[in-house]
Amino acid sequence: MPNLTMVEALNLALGQSMEADDRVCVMGEDVGVNGGVFRVTKGLLDRFGPDRVLDTPLAENAIIGTAVGMAVYGLKPVAEIQFSGFTMQAFDQIEQNMARFRNRSRDRYPISMVMRAPYGGGIRAVEHHSESREAYWAHTPGLKVVIPSGPRNARALLAASIADPDPVIFYEPKAVYRAFREEVSDESEVMEIGKAEVVRRGTDLTLIGYGAMMRPVLDAADDLVEEHGIDVEVIDLLSIKPMDTETLVGSVAKTGRCVIVHEGPRMCGIAAEIIARLNEHAFEYLLAPIKRVTGFDIHFPYFQVERHYLPDSDSIVVAVKETMEWT
Amino acid sequence: MSPRSANSTTTTAAAPVGRPPVHVDGCTAETINLGSVDVIRVLDENGKVVDASQDPKLSDSELLRIYRGMIRSRGFDQRMLAMQRQGEMGTFAPGLGQEATQIGQVYPMTGRDWFSPSYRSIGAQVWRGWTMEQLLLLWAGFFEGFAIPEGVNELPFSIVIGSHVPVATGVAMGIKTRKEDAVVVTNFGDGASSQGAVAEAFNFAAVYKAPIVFIVESNGWAISTPIEKQAGNSVLAARGVGFGMPAVRVDGNDVLGMIVACTRAIDHARSGHGPFLVEAVTYRMSLHTTADDPKVYRKDEEVKSWEAKCPILRFEAYLKGKKLLDDATIAQINEEIEQDVIAARDRFRELAVAKPGEIFDFVYDTLPADLHEQKAEYLARLKRKGVE
Numbered sequence A: 001m002p003n004l005t006m007v008e009a010l011n012l013a014l015g016q017s018m019e020a021d022d023r024v025c026v027m028g029e030d031v032g033v034n035g036g037v038f039r040v041t042k043g044l045l046d047r048f049g050p051d052r053v054l055d056t057p058l059a060e061n062a063i064i065g066t067a068v069g070m071a072v073y074g075l076k077p078v079a080e081i082q083f084s085g086f087t088m089q090a091f092d093q094i095e096q097n098m099a100r101f102r103n104r105s106r107d108r109y110p111i112s113m114v115m116r117a118p119y120g121g122g123i124r125a126v127e128h129h130s131e132s133r134e135a136y137w138a139h140t141p142g143l144k145v146v147i148p149s150g151p152r153n154a155r156a157l158l159a160a161s162i163a164d165p166d167p168v169i170f171y172e173p174k175a176v177y178r179a180f181r182e183e184v185s186d187e188s189e190v191m192e193i194g195k196a197e198v199v200r201r202g203t204d205l206t207l208i209g210y211g212a213m214m215r216p217v218l219d220a221a222d223d224l225v226e227e228h229g230i231d232v233e234v235i236d237l238l239s240i241k242p243m244d245t246e247t248l249v250g251s252v253a254k255t256g257r258c259v260i261v262h263e264g265p266r267m268c269g270i271a272a273e274i275i276a277r278l279n280e281h282a283f284e285y286l287l288a289p290i291k292r293v294t295g296f297d298i299h300f301p302y303f304q305v306e307r308h309y310l311p312d313s314d315s316i317v318v319a320v321k322e323t324m325e326w327t
Numbered sequence B: 001m002s003p004r005s006a007n008s009t010t011t012t013a014a015a016p017v018g019r020p021p022v023h024v025d026g027c028t029a030e031t032i033n034l035g036s037v038d039v040i041r042v043l044d045e046n047g048k049v050v051d052a053s054q055d056p057k058l059s060d061s062e063l064l065r066i067y068r069g070m071i072r073s074r075g076f077d078q079r080m081l082a083m084q085r086q087g088e089m090g091t092f093a094p095g096l097g098q099e100a101t102q103i104g105q106v107y108p109m110t111g112r113d114w115f116s117p118s119y120r121s122i123g124a125q126v127w128r129g130w131t132m133e134q135l136l137l138l139w140a141g142f143f144e145g146f147a148i149p150e151g152v153n154e155l156p157f158s159i160v161i162g163s164h165v166p167v168a169t170g171v172a173m174g175i176k177t178r179k180e181d182a183v184v185v186t187n188f189g190d191g192a193s194s195q196g197a198v199a200e201a202f203n204f205a206a207v208y209k210a211p212i213v214f215i216v217e218s219n220g221w222a223i224s225t226p227i228e229k230q231a232g233n234s235v236l237a238a239r240g241v242g243f244g245m246p247a248v249r250v251d252g253n254d255v256l257g258m259i260v261a262c263t264r265a266i267d268h269a270r271s272g273h274g275p276f277l278v279e280a281v282t283y284r285m286s287l288h289t290t291a292d293d294p295k296v297y298r299k300d301e302e303v304k305s306w307e308a309k310c311p312i313l314r315f316e317a318y319l320k321g322k323k324l325l326d327d328a329t330i331a332q333i334n335e336e337i338e339q340d341v342i343a344a345r346d347r348f349r350e351l352a353v354a355k356p357g358e359i360f361d362f363v364y365d366t367l368p369a370d371l372h373e374q375k376a377e378y379l380a381r382l383k384r385k386g387v388e
Helices: A006-020 A044-048 A060-072 A084-098 A134-138 A151-163 A211-228 A245-255 A270-281 A303-309 A313-325 B060-085 B099-106 B122-128 B132-139 B165-177 B196-208 B236-243 B255-270 B300-307 B311-321 B327-351 B369-385
Strands: A024-028 A053-055 A076-080 A114-119 A144-146 A168-173 A197-200 A205-209 A232-236 A239-241 A258-265 A291-295 B037-040 B114-116 B184-189 B212-218 B247-251 B276-281
Touching: A006 A024, A006 A044, A006 A151, A006 A168, A024 A044, A024 A060, A044 A053, A060 A076, A060 A084, A060 B165, A060 B196, A084 A114, A084 B165, A114 A151, A134 A144, A134 A168, A134 A239, A134 A258, A134 A270, A144 A151, A151 A168, A168 A211, A197 A211, A205 A211, A205 A245, A205 A313, A211 A232, A211 A258, A211 A313, A232 A245, A245 A258, A245 A270, A245 B369, A258 A270, A258 A313, A270 A291, A291 A313, B037 B236, B037 B255, B060 B099, B060 B122, B060 B132, B060 B255, B060 B311, B060 B327, B099 B122, B099 B184, B099 B212, B099 B255, B099 B276, B099 B311, B114 B122, B114 B165, B122 B132, B132 B327, B165 B184, B165 B196, B165 B212, B184 B255, B196 B212, B196 B236, B212 B236, B212 B255, B236 B247, B236 B276, B247 B255, B255 B276, B255 B311
Parallel strands: A024 A053, A024 A076, A076 A114, A114 A168, A144 A168, A205 A232, A205 A258, A258 A291, B037 B247, B114 B184, B184 B212, B212 B276, B247 B276
Antiparallel strands: A144 A239, A197 A232
């Protein structure tokens, strides 16, 4: 099994999906000759040619709109938006067409396509390059929203997203792109969209995160177990929409306590939705209020201070200890 | 040049007066190729042939088929308006006065070709194979109405103005990628021409040489906004030049002119030369939608002046001149079509049964687990109300 970065694992998934299904095509700004600004699509133009790897003009709304049209025609486009901050340009086509075409046409035109975009902070970037706006898409009926946390699940989930019969927003934590390597199966490992993964078993508290936040979450978990004797159970959400309520409820029913971590702003964020579901389905098991460690309801700060803004393992440890001590 | 008539318009480069030629990267003002915009009209307002060289020379039976299509478009439109006023139909966008624009753009299409209409397109949709009862279901708010008929290559219209145009362009890019023999025809109004999505679609189509024909039905009004306030250059065909695609400006109330323009555009796209822009100059004789009152913003005299340019009267005069129609056959055709429309209305009334239980069924391929719970909650609500 090769030891890959997330960028290499995503490239592997794209190449494998394009080999397996000649309807799969890749499109976006600089994805062809340049291989993408993060090199996720490197080498695909040479392997599959310009009919299947389309360097597009610089217009995010038309990238998504034309991808929807290609999906109508029976192709399976994987459209890259260079940074998730630029997906706002495409909000029109995502909301009006990508998400709705199946329903508007009563199943005549299912839209099997993926919009990939790097998201999140931590790479010392200029404005509009660090946001986490997955909650926007979670609010839109018809979409699925998937966020991997490492090379292995990135490969498996991107392959699943391309194969999925419905439109998928696939947000890639760019802080993880080259942060570490992981063994990634050559075989097509199948991961199901809509399933969370319990990545550490524990009994005292359920700690939920996703994407780039899984690193501080897991660091905090190690610290809590080793230094504070708190046996946390850690869940990697992986699929924002649909959300795996069953796994979340099953864990909290066991632990009775929960802390949720994400980079995006707090108000109407993913943690708010998780808390609502736990309130509906696990209220009787709760021993303490559920805490959120999230981005604040302010604009993402300039990069000299982003390390203070982003949730880190220390702030997660503090939140877990407060939740454990609550009476 | 009046923007509301199809007068000649060219876009050749202007020579600077009294200045030495300046080169920028090999170009001077004289050598920049701005192309040209052709202007097409076959029949004048009295149905007389003004340009015999453009006559599409259609057979008598084809001319009569086109005439019937226009009469059906108007008869159906007027019946829908009456039904809306009686509370039997939802809000919709009448197409009165645009019958030549509608029929002329779909007439040259084949069944393999794709049509991506705006919402003011019922005449063209019936021509392409929709039943009238299906369109009545759609506009009366029944979800079954949105099922595009089997075998009809058509995209659903989009209510957000112009947002269907990038999707239509994507279908054309797919056709090009797969090297298949089909073109896309999409229409939109002068208001839509202001949308960024439409400009982006023009550019994508031109860059990829996608087989698509853009038809801008310049009908003078976007609700209350006249074309003069919509566009700095109200000759919308001029935009083709900037995007690198040929364009024509056609009298949209002359069905033969429309057929000539659209045949040229479709042939161009089909032969691998990329997109083509057709500006059809017409007039929205009726309402923006049934929720609109044009008396607030436009003068009756303006509407009256367009009554004289009626596309149906003009074509009738032409067909009378060719001895294909007389007053008796006109009355007979109108009566036959009126009976067809009434029969469709009666079938619609039989089919018009809402199915509230199905609203979760077309959102995803397979309903995700967390939506089962919401569906159960909704079905329980229906059960309490005694609704299936």
